Amino acid sequence: MKSKRSIEDDFSRRMVLAAGAGGVVWAGLVARLFQLQVLEREKYQAAAEENHIRLALAPPQRGRILDRFGKPLASHRRAGRVSIVPEQAKDPAGTLAQIAAQIDLPDDRIEKITREITASRRRNAGFVPVIVANELTYEDFARMNVHAAEIPGIQVEMALTRSYPRGRDLAHVLGYVARASQDDLTRLSTGMVEDEAIRLEKLFRHPDMRTGRQGMERFAEEWLRGKPGFRKLVTNAHGRVIEEIPDEKFAPVAGKDLYVTIDSELQRAAIERFGDESGAAVVLDIETGDVLAMVSTPAFDPNDFVNGISGAAYAELRDNPRSPLYPRAHGGVYPPGSTFKMVVATAALESGAVKPTDRVNCNGYYHFGNRTWHCWKKGGHGSMDMHNGIKHSCDVYFYETARRTGVEKIAATARKFGFGEAWTLGMTGARGGLVPDAEWKQRVMGEPWYEGETLNFGIGQGQLGVTPLQLALMTARIANEGRSFKPKLVGLGPKSDGDGVLDAPLDAEIMQRMKAGMFGVTSEGGGTAYRSGDLGLGGPRLAGKTGTAQVRRITKAERDKGVRKGVDIERELRDHALFVAYAPTDDPKYAISVVVEHGEGGSSTAAPLARDILHFALKNDSRRKAVYGKTASITPAGAGEPT
Amino acid sequence: MSRDGYTGFSRGEARTRTARTLSFENVGALGKLAKLPWGFVLLIVAMALTGVAMLYSSAHTNPDESNLWYLQLTRFGMSFVLMLVLALLPLSLWRTLAIPAYAFTIVLLILVEVMGVSGGGAQRWLQIGPVAVQPSEFAKLATTMALAWYYDRVITPTSGRILIHIGALVIMLIPAALIFKQPDFGTTLALVASGGVVIFLAGLSLRVILFGVIAGIAAVPGIYFVLADYQRERVDTFLAQMSGESTNALGESYQIEQGLIAIGGGGFNGKGWLQGIQSQQDYVPEQHTDFILTVIGEEFGFLGTTTLLLGFAVILGWAFYSASQSQSWFGRLASAGAAATVAFYIVFNVGMVIGLLPVVGMPLPLISYGGTAMLTTMACFGLILSAHMHRDEKLSSTGLI
Structure with a gap:
């Protein structure tokens, strides 16, 4: 038994004990906080930093x-x-x-x-x-x-x-x-x-x-x-x-x-001019090689691809018979038809196999070996020299000229003009086409070259394949009288194969003859595109050359009946219409090539199109100074400096 | 039961105090109010306002929580008035109310069991009209009052027998069992701990206490198995953390880790109010309630946390001192028990946040956001103040009951 006093004392003692215990606990808490916030603070500060910055x-x-x-x-x-x-x-x-x-x-x-x-x-x-x-x-x-x-x-x-x-x-x-x-x-x-x-x-x-x-x-x-x-x-x-x-x-x-060299207004005008036709057109500045327009129509809308195109939409583009995904201007390979005749004539003159004044008589057909080649004009053109041969686009004249010149010379000249080379200029899908020769035929087909094929080569048919870009390049080099030249699409940007000059000068005098021939086509009576010569600007005219690329072979029976045209045959069997031109004739600035797929006649569909595009280019002054700075104009071969 | 025989009361000093107190009673409530220990009261106000400021810092960036500080301030205002009212209540009335309050709380706890609202893995809320209350919070104070009432009745100058403590144990264990069942391990522990303090102060033999502690430790594995899953997870997390094992960063230990980073990152001086990186960016879950110390730690550093603990120490120390001055067993034990209740809140909360204890879900008194805890805390202070005001009363039970 404890006394009364001891109960009171016990209580006081226990109060002190309890308070003391509390004090110890408090000290423990403070010690732990000291550890965290003073001793180890750097560790935690680093962790906090790491925690929140990303x-x-x-x-x-x-x-x-x-x-x-x-x-x-x-x-x-x-x-x-x-x-x-x-x-x-x-x-x-x-x-x-x-x-x-x-x-x-x-x-x-x-x-x-x-x-x-x-x-x-x-x-x-x-x-x-x-x-x-x-x-x-x-x-x-x-x-x-x-x-x-x-x-x-x-x-x-x-x-x-x-x-x-x-x-x-x-x-x-x-x-x-x-x-x-x-x-x-x-x-x-x-x-x-x-x-x-x-x-x-x-x-x-x-x-x-x-x-x-x-x-x-x-x-x-x-x-x-x-x-x-x-x-x-x-x-x-x-x-x-x-x-x-x-x-x-x-x-x-x-x-x-x-920056690209394109004039988007000219591009737009050209596409509008094509309307529902499919085809391609390339406009070049003949001084600088700038590609001012590069039309391939129909086309797709690149905006559809940015966020991923749906499978169905892509299939529709892919399976569209008009092939909107197909880059015709630099990746479309066509037989150049008669537009190639300037190359053949140049090769003939360069090699000396033919003189400009040499005459060939055209009766409408040409016998070689045991076959007969026909001129596009039934009944023939009569006696043709080179100027008239180009102007009338006489096939017989060029059968003979090509035969005399030979496939190797023509192929070499064609390559000098830039044919056979894939000009990507920074684009995808470029193709080089094909400039055939004996070596190629032996290698690829395992057969020797037959001289009859040279005749086809002479009028731009056969194995020969070119792109509209190459045709424009050819035309530009004729127009600037053979000066060295590379087409250029990148105005300011990374270097492409379009930079610099083409180390393949052409003879100025020969080029002047070609220009005269092309002038004849559009500006002299009897020219195949006489109606398209006037640019409608009250003076300036264009000089050009028509071409028709056969899509299928004309059979003997058809030729006898008279070749069927236009609405009589399926669209996809109709010929492609081609036209190459430069303008103005007295002071050339622009060169153009136009291909209208299944457009039938170079003079009827392609030439008016080219005329209207050139008309716009001249009116809009598409080649005026670009905003990205001075473009180096072309200089003689070898002296060129990449820009 | 009469206290007349108490030798301690016969000191001359005590008699004068009694006379003084009596004279003030005549002056009425206002005079009594003036007699309050205002240093203590103002310290409480200062602590609560600090809590509001920390709450603002913790929640102002979140539009859903940006007005919490204001809500808390309002609650504190109301609780403060309640505290003053409670402080003025005669201690004898407190004693009279002890058993009704205790009984009422037990009823509420049973109601929670029957029709309570679940939240956070436990059923501990009771929806009364628009307010959700947590009866287990009130149970702490009610149990303390009941224990004080009980000892006030049974302690005689000659008592010292162990048997009288059995009644106290029963009073304590009934609510403890109900709360444990919710389950709310933390509150159970806090209730048993503060009840234990009362029983200890009432003179339970140290040998018995020692035996009880050993038995308790032995029972720990058993308790582990009756815990709810989430509680066991917390203990696991805590043990893993203690042993240095890395645990699931997105579980409980994530909360503790982020809390430690916040507190440790605060360094000695802290980053400044509203400048805490962890605190401002929501890194610490529950940082406006149980983990508010992380905000203080980060923004006010070691200086801030120790000042806070010092503030609490002064409040509790004074409360303890005041309890020891009381002339009635009810006053002594109720006041000390209330102080112990608040003290265990603090120890459990701080210990949990700084990684010394498992996560038990205990708010930091006066600081954490939450209405029920604020009410309980302020009621505890009200009881302490009342005991202080009436420390010289001997509370003759025969006259009052």
Whole structure:
């Protein structure tokens, strides 16, 4: 038993004990805080720093592509877009359904997005947005904005999208950009060390990155791409961006603008002039070699490819009988027909096999071996010298001339003009065509060259294949009297095969004869394109040469009955109409080649087209000084300096 | 029961104090209010305002939570008035209310069991009209009052028998069992701990206490198996953390880790108000409630956290001192028990946040956002103040009951 006093004392003692115990506990807490906040603070401060700063890849803005006067051909457009931030969308299926209630969202697209969301969650905890719909119409964008607050985890924003303001006009020249595929990455990273390749792959995984898939976009990829930077992002615990710390040091470097030599107005006018016809036209500045227009029609709209074209839409383009994907101007190979006759005449004069005054009598046919070759004109042209042979496009004259000159000489001269060479000029899909000779035939067909084939060669038929670009190049070199010359499409940008000069001078005197012949075609009585000679500018005339490329062989029976024309035969069996020309005749500035597929007659369809395009070029002064600076004019062979 | 025989009360000093107190009673409530220990009261106000400022810092960036500081301020204002009212209540009334309050709390706890609202893996909320209350919070104070009432009745100058403590144990274990069942391990522990302090102060033999502690430790593995999954996970996390094992960064240990980074990152001086990186960017889950210390730690550094602990130490130390001055067993034990209740809140909360204890889900008194805890804390202070105001009363039970 304890005394009363001892109970009181015991209580006091126990109070002191309890308070003391509390003091010990308090001291323990303070000691722990001291450890955390004083002794180990650096460790935790570093952890905090690491915690919240994230370097996010900032894609560079792609350089624009501009025409010679600075008009944008490929630039950027602000486009409305909806994306899902997987981290914030707890129920992606529900969110997608809510979006689909506002805008059109096909089921297969929903499936694809759902997969991407899963992947995004795995890769980065889902704070990188997944794009649901790009290119919203104004109405859709407005509607999405109104409903954005009610739909959890979505972002409605304006983003920059590659855009081709000229649409189809320059599809084959510019090409297009697309999300980089595995193939693209493999191609782009060729020759890179592994680190570089990995960085490149990371960059292209960014939803805003595109790579040039075709044309100039592909050729000038590195010029246009720029250098990626980083955005210093402060993120919260969920990876959500709280703020951005601006840092010039890390800013991406925008890609450089690329200038092409094209005059987009001339291009547009030419395409309009083609209307429903399919074909190609190339306009060159004969002084500089600048490609002022390069038409291939019909074409596709590169804008459709930027965000990925649907399988159905692509199939439609691919299977279209008019082949809109086909780059006719630099990749279309046609028999040049009579437009090739200047090359044959030049070869004849260069080799000395024929003199300009040598005459050939044309009865409408030509016997050689046991076969008969026909002139396009039944009944013949009578006695022809070189000038008249060109002017009337007399086939018999050129059978004889070609036979005398021989295949090797003609082929050599053709190559000097630039035939047989694939001029990419920075585009994709360029083809060289074919300049046949005995060696080629032996190698490829295992047969010797028959002299009869030389006759076909003489009128631009047979195995010979050329592109409209090559024809324009030929015409330009005739017009500038043989000065050395390379066509050029890149005005300011990376070096292409169009830079510099062609080391193949042609004889000026011979070229003057060719010009005279071409002048005869359009400006002298009896010329095959007499009606198209006047440019309609009250004076200036053009000089040209018609051509017809056979699509099929004319049978004996047909020839006897009279060759059927026009509506009588299927469109795709009709001949291609060709025309090459330069203008003005007294002071040549522009050279043009026109191919109208299945257009039947060079003089009836191709020549008026060429005339109208040249008319526009002269009126618009398409070759006037380009904005990207002085273009080196052509200099004699060998002295050329790349620009 | 009469206290007349108490030798301690016969000191001359005590008699004068009694006389003084009595004279003030005549002056009425206002005079009594003036007699409050205002240093203590103002310290509480200062602490609470600090809490509001920290709450603002922690939540202002989140639009959904940007007005929490204001809500908390309002709640504190109301609780403060309540504290003053409670402080003025005669201690005898407190004693009278002890058993009804205790009974009412037990009823509420049973109601929670029957029709409570679940939240966070446990059923501990009771929806009363628009407000959700957590009866387990009130249970701490009610149990303390009940224990004080009980000892006030049974302690005699000659008592010292172990048997009287059995009744106290029963009073404590009924609510403890109900709360444990919710399950709310942290509150159970806090309740048993502060109840234990009362029993200890009431004179339970040290040998028995020692035996109890050993038995408790032995029971730990058993307790582990009756815990709910999420509780076991917390203990696992804690043990893993103690042993240096790395655990799932997105689970419980993530919260602790981020909290430690915030506190440690604050360094000695802290980053300044509203400047905490972790705090401003939502890195620490529950940083406006249980983990508010991380905000203080990050933004005010070691200076801030120790000043805070010092503030609490002064409040609790004074409360303890005041309890020891009380002339009635009810006053002594209720006041010390209330102080112990607040003290265990603090120890559990701080210990948990700085990684010394498992995560038990305990708010930091006066600082953390939350209405029920604020109410309980302020009621505890009200009780302490009332005991202080009436420290010289001997509370003759015969006259009052």
